[in-house]
Amino acid sequence: MMGEKKLQLISQKVLGLSKASETEILLFVTDRGLTRFANSQIHQNVAWEDLGISVRVVIGKKIGVASTNSFSDTALRDVVKRAENLAVWQKEDPHFKGLPKVKKLPKVVHLIHEATPAKRAEAVATIIKLARQKKITASGALDSAVSEVAVANSHGLWAYHASSASDLSTILLGRDSTGFGAQLARRVDEINATDVGIKAIEKVERGKKPIMVKPGKWDVILEPQAVNEMMAFFAWLGPNARIYHEQASHFSGQLGQKVAGENITIVDDPLDEAGFPMPFDFEGHPKTRLAIIKNGTLTNLVYDSYHAGKHEAKNTGHALPAPNTGGPMPLHLKIEPGKLTMEEMIKKVKKGLLVTRFWYVRVLNPKTLAITGMTRDGTFLIRNGKIVGGVKNLRFNQSIPEALKNVAEISRDAVPLSSFELELGTNQMPALHIKNWNFTSGTEF
């Protein structure tokens, strides 16, 4: 931890060095450790501390970005000079309307909790012990991070946030089945390794002697992890203003129209303390709760300052670090919950598959938001409301908007899950019962 005061002094020093018409400083400090286990013992155990400064300078409408990982005076002078040199050779960007101005930032709790290597090893050892008792091979990782992020610009903007996160996940390997369990928390002592281990063991045991089922259209119960893996692609290619206006999004031209089932409300909720709150984006613009889809209707796109300026829209606070050629993205997605528990949802399925998680999901076509991927680490057959056994993994080819039109039930409880490791944001996802999920082939395990 470097602290807000020190980072503010560094940013002021850098702003003083810049001769550009506008300057933005993005600072980060991180201290992270990750204990990884395989074959039922710790095999990789690492820690690192890093810091970074990224300087965006604007000369007229010409922009240059430079970064480094040192706060020494020499490094700070060099990074400003490099950014300015780039901007000089840059071409004018007619769509650039200026860096964000000062806005009041919402308050969130700065919760800091450091995890020691010993604490991480202890949690991991709990899972290994549980697995060994059942003659199951344990693998997984416990990732913990303390990070600070700050943004300053030449309009007087200053934004600072500090946070911590711990993410435990395990994949347990039985003779012919595997099981997944995970928990994400803001403090390492909130992680319940026993609970994570038991849930994964249950999946291994339940999945023994998996049978092969025929690919085709299936009713599926997607557990929160699987929903999160699907929704990562929705976040990237769905409400992204850039892609929308390029006409490359499935939703292009559909603002205000029905794009999902009546029961679907999707919000970006960066201030929810039940998740991992973040008060501002990577340009220092305040974040707020934003309904992207409300009762099936596309109500809002997400914007950063550049795309808001270009398309004369309101900046919604969804900038990623500059330079960003991918466009703005929501990083705190939530699907509004339903009324049933996941177990109650399973009871309502006559014939279907319970999917723990997906693997290697990739976009087939951004225009239809069609994705492909495999199931992994716990896929089960449901008959007459009961889980009757494991099935071998399947490949799916599925359009996300089609899936969101076919949601029969949404679980009552949502689970916090990383959107991109521990680096950018955190979603909160429920389980979904989706009809007509399209499986196209199977594999050997």
Add this chain to the structure above:
Amino acid sequence: MKKVAQEILGKLPKVDYADIRIVEKESQNIATKDGVVEALESSTSLGYGIRVLNNGAWGFAASHDFSKQGVEKTAKRAVEIAAASAKYKYEDVSLASQKPIRTTYKTPIKEDPFAVPLEEKIELLLAADKAQRVDPQIAISQTSFSAHREKKTFAATNGSLIEQEIIWTGAGIEASSVSNNDFQNRSYPNSFGGQFATRGYEMVRELDLVGNAPRIGEETVQLLTAPLCPSGEYDIILDSNQLALQIHESCGHATELDRVLGYEASYAGTSFLTPEKLGKFKYGSKGVNLTADATIPGGLGTFGYDDEGVPAQKTYLVKNGLFVDYMTSRETATHLRKIVPGYKKASNSTMRATGWQYIPLIRMTNVNLESGDWKLDDLIQDTKRGILMSTNRSWSIDDRRLNFQFGTEIGWEIKNGKKGRMLKNPTYQGMTPKFWNSCDAICSQDEWIVWGTPNCGKGQPSQIMYTGHGASPARFRKIKTGVVKW
């Protein structure tokens, strides 16, 4: 940096083994979109990572802080982490022996990509961006350039002291067209950023981005009205840029010994190529020869020494269709010797880390399909009912590297030995060993290209590595195509 590395190593208490890597990275990125330079970025990073093996367990700590206190803190942390690991160990780690090496290596390049004036690079990209716009239906035109320099100093308690400077460059263009619910892409010379190589700016000049841009623009528009790739069983010919990714996913990852031994089970998965198959399993047809070769000039996975100080080398993974070896490290090679009687090899030099913050993992170097003796024209003439597919668009494979599905940007129908109409949305699906056993023709060295894949993800925390894949077009019989319709 040699002196600094040795000083840091000297600060460690007595341990069984330790190494240190000081890594200084520098990169420059330029990206244009629709005639605007959207990204113009220069970044640098400097730090060190200390890897300690003590009492049979690993510890690793890394930092940007080279101050006396910073180094002492990081060294202490690495030792403490090794102790925390050792407390719960069930088996000791042991390393294959490695002779001490004291040397230097530098990527041979003709023209330093950082030294070429920025203005010249921007002008080239903007010209290529503009030249793609041959039709109003082109919605997006993009170009990109990147240059990377990585200076690494490696010192180990076995006496090794190695300095390397790896330089790599990338460039490419991409046009996209949109119509109703259709979205089509064409890239040159490859998708996801173009071509990447451990070469200098001479590679960018050879690509002729501007000269190829109008064709890319025309093809993306033609794709909008092209018929869909048919569903069924067809003989497919994969262009070398698509074959490169097929090799990466179904051969490269499957032969990484850390995956096979379960080290990556918690994330990237394992492999169907389990140790009892070594030397016995018919991975592909007789003509299939696959190598991991870190010595190919210009290959993106080319270097002098890996991040354990083992010299770059060439290893056959599949010879005449038979699975014969893995990509290994000092630790996993020792592990394999215990499982496979008669396996006596040491590491074959595949351990690399993405930066100073990360531990080295087994990473593909240049994993290649050796050339055959066909000419592409002859191969097409020899195909009665087939599809030629080029340039990857989507890729997905299961966590043991068996069930895969690929999509390409473009395809062409082959009917009675003639390349015919253009096909859109080509996809194919298969199971790895069956697929490689259906390979019956590979084109010659004249059409063999080492493609760079700069975005290979692996490990926790995730590391993105640059790898290479040499390939020439090859034919695969009776493959399931058109598996997805949109």
